[in-house]
Amino acid sequence: MESERLAPFRLAPWFSERPWGRRDLRPWYETTGKSEPVGEAWLTGPQCVVETGALAGRTLAQVAAEAGERLVGVERDSTSNDDLIKMSAEFPLLVKLLFPAEKLSVQVHPDDAMAQELGQPRGKTECWYVVEAEAGATIALGLREGVTAEAVRAAVDGAHRVGMTMEDMLEWIPVTAGEMVFVDAGTVHAIGPGVVLLETQQTSDTTFRLYDYGRGRELHREKGMRAMKARTAAGKVQPRAMNGFIRLIEQKYFVVDRYDVAAGGEAVVPVEGAGCVVGLSGLALVVGAGCEELELPVGRAVVVPAECGKVRVKSSAGASFVRCWAA
Secondary structure, rough: OOOOOOOEEEEEEEEEEEEEEEEOOOOOOOOOOOOOOOOEEEEEOOOOEEOOOHHHEEEEHHHHHHOHHHHOOEEEEOOOOOOEEEOOOOOOOEEEEOOOOOOOOEEEEEOOOHHOOOOOOOOEEEEEEEEEOOOOOEEEEEEEOOOOOHHHHHHHHHHHHOOOOOOEEEEEEOOEEEEEEEEOOOOOEEEEEOEEEEEEEEEOOOEEEEEEEOOOOOOOHHHHHOOOOOOOOOOEEEEEEEEEEEEEEEEOOEEEEEEOOOOOOOEEEEEEOOOOEEEEOOOOOEEEEEOOOEEOOOOOOOEEOHHHHHHEEEEOOOOOEEEEEEE
16 A cells, blocks of 8 residues: 555445434435444444445555555644644544434533543544434534533432433424534533434544433443533534535534535535545545546545545536535
8 A cells, every 4th residue: 555546435334223223224325234223324434344446345444554644644733742743543533424213312422631531532522414304303402501510410310309301401402404513522412303414523432321211221420420511612503605615614623515516517625634525415426536436425435535635526417415524
C-alpha cells in the first residue's frame, strides 16, 4: 500500500442488532442477514469491509492502520502542545443509519475528558440528520427546565418514588425530514420511533444507559450521572446555503453537507481530511483519481482518502448525497 496512491473505495454496511430496531429495512436494504431486529447500519464502522478496488476484502480498521494519515490526514489537538499531530490509526468518524421501531434507551455520552479518564481515546459527540419522519415523530434532547440532577438520580433509582419517569424529565421535540440535530456530549437524549436518521459521530460506541423501558439490558447509573450535563449546546441546526451545496452542520468534530445533483449533472466535492460521501436518494457515480467510477447507492458510503484532493459525483437521473468530514 505504501507505493500506491489511495483511491476512493466503497464499504459494505455492517448491521447492528438492537431490541428497538426493525426486522425489515427495505427500501434501504433488501436484506441484512440478521435474524433479530436491526437498529443500526454502520456505514464507516471499523469492521466494515471494503468492496471495491485494490483494497477489497480489508476492513476499514485495517486500511486505516496501514495507510495512516494518507487516509485520514491530520487533526488539530487542543490538548497537545503541538499544533498538529498525526491522527490515531483509526477512521475518526462513525457514520450510521438508525432505524428505530421503538424508543431507544434514555442515554448520555461522555465528552473527551471523561472518556479519556476511562481509558477511551475520545468521547461521543454526534449529530442526526432526519432522512425520514412520520407525522408526530419526536426525539428527546436534554432535560426539561427545572429538572435537577437530584431528581434525575431519584428517577433513575426508582421513578415511582418521585412521580416522574426518566422519560417525563426529557425535553421532547418534534422532527421532520430534512432537519439537522446536534447532540453534544453530556446531553441526556432519546429517539422515538417513526424516523430514519443519518448519524455522524466521533468514532466511539461508549453509551451510558439511564433508563431502558424494562428491556433487561445493563444500565450505567453512576457513569451516566457523571457524564450528564444540565445544559449543553444541543439543538436543531439551521442549514446554510453554500456554493453548490447545503451546509447542514459545522461543529468541532465534523462537518456535514448535502448535495443535490440534477439529472445529467455533477458536483465537485473537495477533500478536506478524513471523510466520506453517503447516498441518500437516486444513484450516483463517484469519480476520483486512481479509481474507476464507483456506484454510490442509497445507504452506502464511499470513503475518500485525504490524499485524493477532490472527487466528482455525477448522476444521469438525479441523486442526493451527504458529505461527512472530520473537522
